[in-house]
Amino acid sequence: MIGAEYQNRNTRRIPIVCPVKLRVPETHQTFEGITRKLSVDDIAFEAEYVPRYGQLLEITVTPPPGNTTFPPLKALIQVFSCVEGEEKGWYQIAGQIKKVLQ
Numbered sequence: 001m002i003g004a005e006y007q008n009r010n011t012r013r014i015p016i017v018c019p020v021k022l023r024v025p026e027t028h029q030t031f032e033g034i035t036r037k038l039s040v041d042d043i044a045f046e047a048e049y050v051p052r053y054g055q056l057l058e059i060t061v062t063p064p065p066g067n068t069t070f071p072p073l074k075a076l077i078q079v080f081s082c083v084e085g086e087e088k089g090w091y092q093i094a095g096q097i098k099k100v101l102q
Contacts, residue, residue: 013037013044016064020045023058035061036092043077044094051079051093058101074102
């Protein structure tokens with residue numbers, strides 16, 4: 001469930017569909033996913049991974065196909081929400097961007 005501090009956000013999330021790769025720093029496991037929304041301070045995506053509340057993840061968001069203007073976004077995020085998605089085995093994850101790595 002989303003914490004109260006994120007329900008009244010000051011920034012707007014933009015719907016965007018891009019590939020996202022997430023890496024779990026503690027285990028070095030990697031997973032593939034799809035972004036759903038992005039803002040200057042948080043991200044929402046779907047993946048086959050179930051993070052715990054507050055967990056830190058490293059993400060790499062690849063720009064949409066055909067886009068040569070922007071490099072991939074690499075960032076460290078802190079998870080504040082994870083709910084089961086409509087497709088079995090996929091989860092809707094949301095996290096606050098803590099640090100842009102590249």
